[in-house]
Amino acid sequence: MIKVLYIGDVVGQPGRRALHEKLEHVVDREKIDFTIVNIENAAGGFGVTEAIMEELAELPINAYTSGNHIWDKKEFVDNYDHYDHVIRPANYPAGNPGKGKVVRQTAGGVNVAVLQFMGNVFMPPCDNPFHCADRELKDVDTKVIIVDIHCEATSEKQAMGRYLDGRVSAVLGTHTHVPTADERILPNGTAFQTDVGMTGAYDSIIGFRPEEALHRFLMNTPKKLEVAKRDIRMSGAMIEVDETSGRASRITRIHERLNE
Numbered sequence: 078m079i080k081v082l083y084i085g086d087v088v089g090q091p092g093r094r095a096l097h098e099k100l101e102h103v104v105d106r107e108k109i110d111f112t113i114v115n116i117e118n119a120a121g122g123f124g125v126t127e128a129i130m131e132e133l134a135e136l137p138i139n140a141y142t143s144g145n146h147i148w149d150k151k152e153f154v155d156n157y158d159h160y161d162h163v164i165r166p167a168n169y170p171a172g173n174p175g176k177g178k179v180v181r182q183t184a185g186g187v188n189v190a191v192l193q194f195m196g197n198v199f200m201p202p203c204d205n206p207f208h209c210a211d212r213e214l215k216d217v218d219t220k221v222i223i224v225d226i227h228c229e230a231t232s233e234k235q236a237m238g239r240y241l242d243g244r245v246s247a248v249l250g251t252h253t254h255v256p257t258a259d260e261r262i263l264p265n266g267t268a269f270q271t272d273v274g275m276t277g278a279y280d281s282i283i284g285f286r287p288e289e290a291l292h293r294f295l296m297n298t299p300k301k302l303e304v305a306k307r308d309i310r311m312s313g314a315m316i317e318v319d320e321t322s323g324r325a326s327r328i329t330r331i332h333e334r335l336n337e
C-alpha cells in the first residue's frame with residue numbers, strides 16, 4: 078500500500094506559507110509516499126513564477142498540477158519546458174506549452190502517473206475531457222494513476238469520477254476552492270472527492286479579499302482581486318492505494334489550520 082497526498086489550489090503567499098508550515102509535518106505524520114500540489118494560483122492568485130518553483134523545491138513534493146490559471150505568468154509559460162513535473166489540463170489544444178500527464182517514482186520505487194483534465198461547463202473551451210481521458214489513459218502503463226479534474230460544475234466532476242471508476246486510483250476535483258464532504262471509494266475502487274479544497278486564507282471569497290470580490294458581483298465591472306490573509310489552512314486529500322492493483326482502499330480529507 079502507498080499513501081498519496083493531494084493538496085488543493087495554493088492561493089498566493091498565504092497558501093505558500095501554509096505549505097511551508099504544514100506540508101512536511103503532514104508527510105511525516107501520515108507517512109506519505111507521494112505528494113501532489115496544485116499551484117495554478119500560487120503567484121498572487123494567478124499562475125506561478127520560476128522564483129516560486131524554486132522556493133517550493135525544498136518541500137517534499139513529487140508533482141504539480143495546475144489549471145486554467147497556469148497561463149497567467151508569461152515568464153513561467155515561456156520556460157514551461159524546464160518544468161515537466163508541472164502538468165496542466167491535457168485537453169487544451171495541441172501546440173500549447175506543457176503536458177497533461179507525468180509519471181514519477183516514490184522513494185520506494187513505485188511509479189505514479191498524474192493526469193489533469195479541465196471541465197467544459199463554465200470553463201474556457203477545450204476538447205471534451207472524457208474523450209481526452211480515454212486517449213491519454215491508453216498509453217499509461219502504471220498501476221497507480223491519480224487524476225485531477227479541474228471544473229466549475231460539481232456534476233461534471235462527479236461524472237468524471239464515475240467515468241474513470243476502476244480505471245484509475247483516484248479522481249480528485251480542484252478549481253472551485255471549496256472542500257466538499259463527499260470523499261468516498263466508488264464501486265470499482267477509485268477514490269473520489271468533488272473538490273479537495275484550497276490552500277490559502279479562508280476568511281475570503283475563494284482565497285481573495287471580499288471587498289474586491291464583491292465589487293464584481295455588485296457592480297458587474299472588473300476590479301483587481303487581492304489575496305486574503307486571514308484564517309490560513311492547508312486543504313487536501315490523502316489516498317491509500319494498493320500499488321499492485323491500483324485500487325484505492327481509503328480516502329481521508331486533510332485540513333490543517335495555521336496558528337495565527
Ligand SMILES: [Fe+2]
Pocket residue numbers: 086117118144251252253254
Ligand atoms: Fe484555483
Ligand SMILES: [Fe+2]
Pocket residue numbers: 117144145146227251252
Ligand atoms: Fe482554476
